[in-house]
């Protein structure tokens with residue numbers, strides 16, 4: 001074991017040390033070599049050292065360097081040093097986080113991390129939560145709590161009876177709703193197409209004045225952090241209106257919820273913490289390893305009622321049981337890395353992570369504007385949308401930049417306009433990374449856009 005793990009540590013360290021010098025998206029040659037993994041299922045065992053060597057020699061060169069400082073695709077964070085180290089130790093521990101008797105340490109770390117998160121994000125005291133695989137599952141989990149709350153108030157036990165014959169639930173979303181939220185609705189039997197869509201403004205924010213009449217059987221789904229622009233819905237206004245009508249407000253805050261930890265952005269996120277439930281990703285902006293998301297619920301009993309295996313099961317323990325708040329029973333103890341991230345950052349470090357990446361996004365946007373390119377969004381968080389002209393020119397630039405390899409960003413269409421979407425979500429990104437990336441834009445543009 002010792003030799004094997006030392007070998008693994010050595011390889012991991014060499015990998016991380018080499019990140020800055022390599023292209024961000026793996027070269028064609030490296031991707032082609034993946035074919036060497038395509039062998040028949042071995043008849044006999046393979047020594048672990050050889051398994052690791054194969055993984056490193058063929059696998060490492062074919063990775064996308066999301067762990068480095070110049071990956072700006074989708075919304076993808078890196079992994080903070082403390083979380084990588086904690087994850088190694090956690091792999092050795094091999095804990096099952098379902099119930100506390102299976103792992104007292106996993107259960108304690110979740111409890112502590114949850115308390116710290118509620119504090120750091122200024123969520124209502126007593127807010128409960130579940131540790132899930134990402135924001136899609138967090139949306140599903142939190143919306144299941146909303147579904148339970150609404151139907152139980154009408155005397156309907158949805159966990160026992162299902163939705164056939166249940167009183168209807170109305171779901172209101174913004175026109176810029178993320179597909180993952182619609183997927184969560186579809187899995188819950190609430191339907192991705194029976195939602196009421198509210199028009200949005202030029203930044204993708206729901207127009208509060210365009211909300212339909214709300215009632216106690218309505219879930220209003222708002223967004224903190226539009227995946228393209230980073231914009232946050234006017235939460236204070238929407239929560240006010242919704243709560244006056246007795247409706248439930250859910251926030252998809254996959255990455256934007258972390259902005260609540262930054263006092264400098266309080267104006268942007270005002271009212272987000274007045275909602276009833278929230279979904280967040282830890283593997284995005286908090287920079288913990290995959291997979292890691294959080295479902296929060298102001299009244300944890302609803303979450304528990306929706307997620308525990310049965311009502312009788314709830315009586316078993318006074319203690320918070322991790323598995324009573326998640327769709328899974330057995331699962332990895334992802335609270336370990338979350339705790340490590342929060343412990344290593346502290347309040348100031350967390351605010352600084354948000355602050356710094358937002359500042360770097362502004363630096364990127366400024367540089368692009370100086371080259372004469374149009375930035376399509378107000379850069380309020382870590383997202384930048386840039387157009388290089390019409391759709392054809394923009395797509396050509398994106399393709400050429402991806403090929404060039406200094407950084408990686410993908411294409412999106414924002415309110416009818418094709419753009420390159422840049423997301424600065426990694427703790428590892430520096431000013432030098434941004435400047436190097438801008439230099440690459442300049443060089444590629446000189447070639448492509450002449």
Ligand SMILES: *Cc1c(COP(=O)(O)O)cnc(C)c1O
Pocket residue numbers: 075133134135136137178180181225226227252253254255281293
């Ligand atoms: C990324 C994202 C999601 C989905 O998160 P996963 O972790 O990929 O499941 C949902 N909503 C928004 C706004 C996102 O940015």
